[in-house]
Amino acid sequence: MKFTVAIDGPAAAGKGTISRAVAAKFGFAYLDTGSLYRAVGVKALEVGRGVIDPVIAAQLAGSLSQTDLDRGDLRTAMAGQAASKVAAIPEVRAALLEFQKTYARRDGGAVLDGRDIGTVICPEAEVKIYVTASDEIRAERRHKELVQAKPELTVAQVLNDLRARDDRDAARDIAPMKPADDALVLDTSDMDIAEAIKQALTLVRSVYDGT
Ligand code: DC
Numbered sequence: 001m002k003f004t005v006a007i008d009g010p011a012a013a014g015k016g017t018i019s020r021a022v023a024a025k026f027g028f029a030y031l032d033t034g035s036l037y038r039a040v041g042v043k044a045l046e047v048g049r050g051v052i053d054p055v056i057a058a059q060l061a062g063s064l065s066q067t068d069l070d071r072g073d074l075r076t077a078m079a080g081q082a083a084s085k086v087a088a089i090p091e092v093r094a095a096l097l098e099f100q101k102t103y104a105r106r107d108g109g110a111v112l113d114g115r116d117i118g119t120v121i122c123p124e125a126e127v128k129i130y131v132t133a134s135d136e137i138r139a140e141r142r143h144k145e146l147v148q149a150k151p152e153l154t155v156a157q158v159l160n161d162l163r164a165r166d167d168r169d170a171a172r173d174i175a176p177m178k179p180a181d182d183a184l185v186l187d188t189s190d191m192d193i194a195e196a197i198k199q200a201l202t203l204v205r206s207v208y209d210g211t
Contacts, residue, residue: 005022
């Protein structure tokens, strides 16, 4: 059985939480595709001592290991920016393409979250959701996640960071962040996470017959 749920949208809109809930409910596998770009970005920064070299980034993308994906520093704002930068390099995207495509159509169903799942990785996905929320709400949510580890961080800094990343992700030539024509746009600005999950589950249930 092949069944793909594509969940795209800007940073900190709630994609990850919704994706994990959908995967758990229906017994699907889950891939956070942002972590692939984060792992490449962080490693490319390390190798280049703060400077990302596109050729090296592409090589790293072609040889990612589980250890790279298990690093504890992938969720930082710096990793997010590095991810967004390497994600604009066509050779990096090309190196990660096949793995994601195969994952999407694996037997037993899969949920993938990212920026281009419904448009590029799996245009044939049975369910496509584009999760979004206002910039300010997303910044507040992400700030709550990051402030424990970095108490000096302000909401304004997080907001700037998210906007810079969104602009780059939406403006790049290759696989820009945008809703697929047939995606349901789920604006979670005025929803708590339970409501957002409920709406996503209802949509999947309306398409998935469980066989
Ligand atoms: O989902 P995230 O915030 O962990 O993603 C980090 C960055 O990776 C994001 O700013 C852009 C890039 N990305 C991408 O270009 N395509 C994806 N499918 C997933 C992430």
